[in-house]
Amino acid sequence: MSNADKETLDRILIAAESLFADQGYDGTTLRQITRRAKVNLAAVNYHHGDKESLYLEVLRRRIQPINQTRLAMLDEAEQQAGDQPVPLAVLMEILAGPLFELYAGPDENGRHGARLIGRALVEPLPFTETFLAGEFQPWLARFGQALRRHVPALTPEDFLWRFSFVIGALQHALATLHRMKSLTRGICRDNDHNAALPRFVQFATGVFGARP
Amino acid sequence: MSNADKETLDRILIAAESLFADQGYDGTTLRQITRRAKVNLAAVNYHHGDKESLYLEVLRRRIQPINQTRLAMLDEAEQQAGDQPVPLAVLMEILAGPLFELYAGPDENGRHGARLIGRALVEPLPFTETFLAGEFQPWLARFGQALRRHVPALTPEDFLWRFSFVIGALQHALATLHRMKSLTRGICRDNDHNAALPRFVQFATGVFGARP
DNA sequence: GTCTATATCATGATAGAC
DNA sequence: GTCTATCATGATATAGAC
Numbered sequence: 001m002s003n004a005d006k007e008t009l010d011r012i013l014i015a016a017e018s019l020f021a022d023q024g025y026d027g028t029t030l031r032q033i034t035r036r037a038k039v040n041l042a043a044v045n046y047h048h049g050d051k052e053s054l055y056l057e058v059l060r061r062r063i064q065p066i067n068q069t070r071l072a073m074l075d076e077a078e079q080q081a082g083d084q085p086v087p088l089a090v091l092m093e094i095l096a097g098p099l100f101e102l103y104a105g106p107d108e109n110g111r112h113g114a115r116l117i118g119r120a121l122v123e124p125l126p127f128t129e130t131f132l133a134g135e136f137q138p139w140l141a142r143f144g145q146a147l148r149r150h151v152p153a154l155t156p157e158d159f160l161w162r163f164s165f166v167i168g169a170l171q172h173a174l175a176t177l178h179r180m181k182s183l184t185r186g187i188c189r190d191n192d193h194n195a196a197l198p199r200f201v202q203f204a205t206g207v208f209g210a211r212p
Numbered sequence: 213m214s215n216a217d218k219e220t221l222d223r224i225l226i227a228a229e230s231l232f233a234d235q236g237y238d239g240t241t242l243r244q245i246t247r248r249a250k251v252n253l254a255a256v257n258y259h260h261g262d263k264e265s266l267y268l269e270v271l272r273r274r275i276q277p278i279n280q281t282r283l284a285m286l287d288e289a290e291q292q293a294g295d296q297p298v299p300l301a302v303l304m305e306i307l308a309g310p311l312f313e314l315y316a317g318p319d320e321n322g323r324h325g326a327r328l329i330g331r332a333l334v335e336p337l338p339f340t341e342t343f344l345a346g347e348f349q350p351w352l353a354r355f356g357q358a359l360r361r362h363v364p365a366l367t368p369e370d371f372l373w374r375f376s377f378v379i380g381a382l383q384h385a386l387a388t389l390h391r392m393k394s395l396t397r398g399i400c401r402d403n404d405h406n407a408a409l410p411r412f413v414q415f416a417t418g419v420f421g422a423r424p
Numbered sequence: 425g426t427c428t429a430t431a432t433c434a435t436g437a438t439a440g441a442c
Numbered sequence: 443g444t445c446t447a448t449c450a451t452g453a454t455a456t457a458g459a460c
Contacts, residue, residue: 040426157400167384172334172377173380252444252445262436
């Protein structure tokens with residue numbers, strides 16, 4: 001693949017990502033994307049097929065590395081723990097860390113990607129369902145097992161409800177990180193991932209910690 | 213207002229509500245709404261002006277009674293508590309109870325309204341911002357004060373982060389209540405508000421309970 | 425591979441008859 | 443108040459020149 005291709009492709013993906021994160025799938029037009037990417041309208045169809053395919057590519061580009069990292073972190077943590085359960089705080093770091101790192105990392109567009117992941121999971125589009133299920137199911141199954149060991153007395157239903165609450169808190173945090181200042185009347189800062197991650201870990205550890 | 217008016221108006225609002233809840237604002241067309249409501253396409257413009265006004269009316273119809281109920285419950289709880297803080301579990305019932313009651317109540321369309329509230333708060337549309345701020349700010353301020361008394365040692369920033377996590381959990385629970393079965397591979401039931409509310413109260417009480 | 429030009433269609437909104 | 447008919451716009455997608 002030539003260099004010019006790569007740049008055009010990347011510009012489209014990056015422009016699409018930030019617009020999808022801000023406005024959602026239906027709220028974003030291909031014209032907005034090509035305008036921001038400074039490419040011709042036809043380029044997106046040529047490179048990515050239709051709008052749905054483009055959206056899935058944007059998602060896949062962010063979700064796959066994150067879930068790979070999570071699996072690798074889980075591997076290492078379980079090896080270190082031996083027969084013992086992986087500590088709760090470590091599990092929650094595995095859950096949230098890669099997302100906040102994407103948000104904060106060297107890739108300045110990562111924060112749009114992280115926000116988009118939160119948004120894509122909240123508002124389901126029909127054509128993303130099987131894709132998202134396939135992307136998350138493998139690592140979520142293993143993560144759930146590891147987490148389950150900390151609360152063996154909970155019924156499966158109780159466990160899943162608690163897990164659902166924690167996932168909701170994480171997605172909400174990701175989706176609002178860029179406007180926390182206005183949401184908190186100036187008390188919290190915008191994009192303050194350094195504040196968010198440890199507080200989330202503490203929060204989530206407490207939820208699954210030793211309580212009735 | 214004549215009876216026929218009211219029925220037409222209501223049919224439009226109810227149809228719009230369920231479609232907005234399923235597909236979001238941008239994903240829903242006026243034609244879908246009028247088709248489901250079995251009214252003419254022009255009726256919605258005649259009665260409600262444009263699409264944005266209709267959306268705001270749909271939201272207002274659900275949000276106003278809920279926040280009024282919350283304020284009344286808070287009044288009563290504070291009167292009962294006297295100088296003492298209102299118990300945490302009571303506060304969380306005030307936060308979540310009216311929403312789950314709308315979801316489960318005698319109005320069979322309430323569940324779409326409850327889901328829409330969750331969705332409207334997650335994915336902000338430019339033209340809803342001032343409306344939503346105005347609707348929630350009055351009661352949220354009082355609720356925050358009451359909740360704050362349980363964790364006076366927390367910094368304002370820590371407090372707001374925890375509150376944000378809890379709000380996110382609540383919104384996520386509301387937004388996914390109708391598809392919990394598929395999300396949990398059959399373990400939780402769909403629309404099981406009787407399972408969700410007490411578990412949320414327990415969860416949220418724990419988050420603000422006596423922990424470091 | 426890239427762009428111009430365009431085909432095709434659906435949308436929100438309205439004018440005007442009844 | 444309600445409906446038919448229609449408008450202007452902007453959407454996705456593609457055909458075909460270069």
